[in-house]
Amino acid sequence: xxxxxxxxxxxxxxxxxxxxxxxxxxxxxxxxxxxxxxxxxxxxxxxxxxxxxxxxxxxxxxxxxxxxxxxxxxxxxxxxxxxxxxxxxxxxxxxxxxxxxxxxxxxxxxxxxxxxxxxxxxxxxxxxxxxxxxxxxxxxxxxxxxxxxxxxxxxxxxxxxxxxxxxxxxxxxxxxxxxxxxxxxxxxxxxxxxxxxxxxxxxxxxxxxxxxxxxxxxxxxxxxxxxxxxxxxxxxxxxxxxxxxxxxxxxxxxxxxx
Amino acid sequence: xxxxxxxxxxxxxxxxxxxxxxxxxxxxxxxxxxxxxxxxxxxxxxxxxxxxxxxxxxxxxxxxxxxxxxxxxxxxxxxxxxxxxxxxxxxxxxxxxxxxxxxxxxxxxxxxxxxxxxxxxxxxxxxxxxxxxxxxxxxxxxxxxxxxxxxxxxxxxxxxxxxxxxxxxxxxxxxxxxxxxxxxxxxxxxxxxxxxxxxxxxxxxxxxxxxxxxxxxxxxxxxxxxxxxxxxxxxxxxxxxxxxxxxxxxxxxxxxxxxxxxxxxxxxxxxxxxxxxxxxxxxxxxxxxxxxxxxxxxxxxxxxxxxxxxxxxxxxxxxxxxxxxxxxxxxxxxxxxx
Numbered sequence: 001x002x003x004x005x006x007x008x009x010x011x012x013x014x015x016x017x018x019x020x021x022x023x024x025x026x027x028x029x030x031x032x033x034x035x036x037x038x039x040x041x042x043x044x045x046x047x048x049x050x051x052x053x054x055x056x057x058x059x060x061x062x063x064x065x066x067x068x069x070x071x072x073x074x075x076x077x078x079x080x081x082x083x084x085x086x087x088x089x090x091x092x093x094x095x096x097x098x099x100x101x102x103x104x105x106x107x108x109x110x111x112x113x114x115x116x117x118x119x120x121x122x123x124x125x126x127x128x129x130x131x132x133x134x135x136x137x138x139x140x141x142x143x144x145x146x147x148x149x150x151x152x153x154x155x156x157x158x159x160x161x162x163x164x165x166x167x168x169x170x171x172x173x174x175x176x177x178x179x180x181x182x183x184x185x186x187x188x189x190x191x192x193x194x195x196x197x198x199x200x201x202x203x204x205x206x207x208x209x210x211x212x213x214x215x216x217x218x219x220x221x222x223x224x225x226x227x228x229x230x231x232x233x234x235x236x237x238x239x240x241x242x243x244x245x246x247x248x249x250x251x252x253x254x255x256x257x258x
Numbered sequence: 259x260x261x262x263x264x265x266x267x268x269x270x271x272x273x274x275x276x277x278x279x280x281x282x283x284x285x286x287x288x289x290x291x292x293x294x295x296x297x298x299x300x301x302x303x304x305x306x307x308x309x310x311x312x313x314x315x316x317x318x319x320x321x322x323x324x325x326x327x328x329x330x331x332x333x334x335x336x337x338x339x340x341x342x343x344x345x346x347x348x349x350x351x352x353x354x355x356x357x358x359x360x361x362x363x364x365x366x367x368x369x370x371x372x373x374x375x376x377x378x379x380x381x382x383x384x385x386x387x388x389x390x391x392x393x394x395x396x397x398x399x400x401x402x403x404x405x406x407x408x409x410x411x412x413x414x415x416x417x418x419x420x421x422x423x424x425x426x427x428x429x430x431x432x433x434x435x436x437x438x439x440x441x442x443x444x445x446x447x448x449x450x451x452x453x454x455x456x457x458x459x460x461x462x463x464x465x466x467x468x469x470x471x472x473x474x475x476x477x478x479x480x481x482x483x484x485x486x487x488x489x490x491x492x493x494x495x496x497x498x499x500x501x502x503x504x505x506x507x508x509x510x511x512x513x514x515x516x517x518x519x520x521x522x523x524x525x526x527x528x529x530x531x532x533x534x535x536x537x538x539x540x541x542x543x544x545x546x547x548x549x550x551x552x553x554x555x556x557x558x559x560x561x562x563x564x565x566x567x568x569x570x571x572x573x574x575x576x577x578x579x580x581x582x583x584x585x586x587x588x589x590x591x592x593x594x595x596x
Contacts, residue, residue, distance in 0.1 A: 003385035010371055010378055017373045083369065091366045094329045094359040096351045097386045102370075251333055254271060255326050 003097060004105040011109030022113070026121045029070055033122075036062045037129060051195045057217070058192075059132040064213035065189050067122060068148065071115045072155040072208060073107045074180055077163065078173060084166035084249070087256040100160065100246060107156060136216045143224060144216030150231045151208045157238035158183075158204070164242065167249030183208065204234035260340070261438060261470040262305040262328060267337035269298040269323055269494075297323040299494040301337070305487075307437075310464040310471040312484025312502070315491035321474040322361075324491065325440045328472070329359040342438055355387060358436040362446035365427030367415055376411045376426040380433060387434035394433070401429045404459055421452040428456075432463070439463070441473040445480075457483040477566065512540045517553055518561040527553075540567055 015022060037059060044055040053061070080103050083089045092099040126133050136144060162179050165172035184190050186200055188210030193200055200206055211227060214220050220227065273295050276286040298320045305311055313321050326332040327339060330346030330353065339346055344353035367379040384394045402408050405425045410418055418426065424444070432439070441460070445453040464471045464485070473484055481488060481502050490498035516538050517523070523530065523537040530537040541549045546564070553559070 003382065006382045006385045007370070010374060010382060013378065014371070014373050088364065088369050090326065090329075090331050090359070090361075091364070091369060093331045093349065094354065094357065095366070095386055096354040253331070255331050 004101050007102055007105040008109035008112075011106040012113055015110055015113040022117055026070075026114075026117045029066060029118060029121055030125055033062065033066055033125065037132070051192075053192070053195075056132050056134055059129065060134040060217055061192050061213050063122070063126060063133065064144070064216045065192075065209050067118060068151070068209050068212055069184070069189050070118050071111060071148075072152055073111065073159055074155055074183065074208070077103060077107060077159060078176060080160070080163040081166035081172050081176070084164070084253070085171055085256075087254075089253065090255045093250075100242070103160070104156065111152070134217055136218060140216060140218035143220065144212055146228070147207065147212040147215045147231065150228070150235060151212050154204060154231065154235045154238060155208050157235060157242055160242045161238060161245060164245040164249055167245065167252050188213065204238070207231045207234060259307050260304050261307045261309070261342060262303075262472075263338075263340045264304070264328075265302050265338045267298050267301040267324075267327065267339060268296075268335045269320075269327060269332065270294055270296045270335055296494045298327070298334075301491075301494070301496045303489060303496060303499050305470060305472070307470055308464070308468045309487060310461070310485030311473070312481065312488045313472060313474045313491060314481060314484070314488060315474075315476065317476055318493075319476075319491040320494040321476070321491055322442050325359065325442050325472065325474060329357060329440055330354075331359070355434060356436055357438045357440065358431045358434070359440045359442070360428060360431040360444055361442040362424055362444045362448070363442075365423065365430065367427055367430050368423065372416050373414055375414055376407075376430065379415070379430055380411070383430050383433045389434060397433055397435060398429070401432055404462065405429060406455075421448050424448060424452070424456070428459075435467060435469075437469055439469055439471045441471065443474055443476065445475070453483075511543055512567055513543060513546060514565045514567050515539050515541050515546070515549065515553075516561075516563045516565065517559055519556070520558040520560050524556060524558070 040050070040055055040058045043050060050058060083092075083099075089099055092102065158179070162172055162176050165175055169175070183205050186203055187193075187205035187208040189208075192213075193206055193210045207227075207230075211220065211231070271294075272292040274286075275291045275293050276282055301320075301324065313324065315321050323332060327334050328341050328346060330341075330349045333347050342353065342356050344350055346353065366383075367376055370382065371379040380394075380398060383389075384391075389397065402411060405428060407422070407425050407429060410422050410426055411429070415423065415426070424447075428444070439460075444460075445456050448456070460471060460473065463469060471485065473480075475484065484502065486501060488498065488500070488502045489496060516536055517530075518536050520535070522535055523532050527537055530539045532538075539549070550562070554562075
């Protein structure tokens with residue numbers, strides 16, 4: 001276990017290696033949020049209304065959706081596929097060191113840094129615009145945190161599924177792009193799903209943005225346990241797919257390069 | 259006691275084939291064509307513990323494929339492989355703890371800690387192999403002194419030159435003191451001085467640790483540096499397995515001299531092959547200085563290089579000369595091993 005903790009620690013050090021990047025990326029998070037503030041303020045100033053959402057409701061939703069967007073491992077770690085394609089995987093296979101767990105560790109290490117920095121940027125912003133923000137109660141916060149944690153693993157595993165396609169396709173970057181952008185729409189990062197006008201209850205993506213954001217807002221009523229069960233079920237199916245693709249993929253691995 | 263035993267090993271794979279030019283790319287986009295490559299054909303040999311064995315062969319001979327099968331990365335199509343008593347593809351922890359696979363083209367540190375200094379990577383290696391702290395310090399000191407990299411291990415990896423990176427990567431590859439060391443073109447891209455130093459290091463490691471070393475190279479000149487025993491692979495077949503002294507008798511006693519002229523080579527050159535502004539000739543080693551003296555009188559020369567003859571020529575020579583025939587086999591039927 002300590003080997004994966006050390007890998008995570010190294011990833012934290014790597015993230016702090018370029019301090020300006022860290023600061024610049026996190027500050028960049030404010031731009032879309034500011035854009036949303038002005039857009040929705042304008043939309044609501046004429047007495048308009050977007051679905052069932054109040055101005056504060058929409059601001060709060062996008063606050064959480066953006067936080068999740070910058071924290072969940074969605075687009076990241078294309079180098080996992082690159083290592084499979086280019087033969088870098090070989091250097092993991094010859095060691096008593098799991099390639100998959102290595103990525104879990106470094107993604108977790110990266111998340112720790114990014115989530116902290118993002119919060120450090122978002123909290124003062126939220127305080128400036130506090131009048132628009134719906135603060136979660138303790139129960140809502142805990143439920144939101146729980147859905148975020150499971151959603152985190154779901155995003156991680158779905159990302160692994162896409163990256164492991166490199167065993168079969170060579171380069172799955174097109175799929176990764178399709179998945180990343182598609183998931184932002186189908187997950188509720190671009191528009192809250194209840195504003196889309198068609199139901200997406202049968203897909204796992206809503207557990208990445210929509211459900212956790214709604215949970216933080218205290219708007220999940222009724223069958224929370226049922227939703228948690230469904231969330232865990234999707235994560236388990238994804239885990240099964242990851243293990244299947246990995247096991248079969250290793251037999252197809254061609255170990256190009258040196 | 260055998261460290262490695264390989265019997266009738268075969269491995270082939272499909273390679274994409276794309277036509278040239280825009281139409282070739284367009285055709286390839288709609289319809290893929292593949293070619294079957296036989297990377298290894300009926301290869302059999304065994305290596306005893308503590309041996310240092312060189313595997314040489316031209317590019318595409320199957321050397322890297324062989325090392326990757328021995329390290330458990332690739333699955334063979336047929337045949338049997340036993341390494342340190344394990345079946346490599348099962349990748350059991352104890353097996354992985356006992357081997358290392360090192361390639362001069364890229365290293366584990368480059369993949370994992372590119373922006374950090376090597377010591378951070380060594381710490382990760384320590385935990386991967388569960389090396390106790392005091393033992394780790396002792397081993398690190400031993401390897402760092404042997405490879406003379408004390409000044410490098412606290413500098414970010416990306417700031418090191420290729421030669422320096424190769425050395426710090428080697429420390430990472432050997433920190434767990436493996437019993438079997440698989441080295442794939444370890445000196446590729448290094449200058450002669452660094453190459454010499456690494457060869458000395460490999461010999462010392464082999465002697466001091468009684469480790470089995472398998473080293474690939476596509477330079478015939480490396481035969482001088484490799485261990486007593488040499489395997490020659492060519493197009494997936496094992497052509498030679500034996501003492502390098504026996505092989506040396508079969509090697510061409512020639513060098514390939516390439517002379518580049520400012521414009522075209524003078525017509526007075528006799529016995530040279532002319533390719534554009536370059537003249538080429540295979541010259542006997544004993545005649546090399548005479549030949550160079552003659553040609554160097556021409557003041558339109560801008561470059562002279564002296565190389566080993568192409569590997570294909572060497573292989574042909576091995577077969578056409580009689581001296582090593584008793585040690586050469588075609589891979590399907592093994593003869594005496596030295």
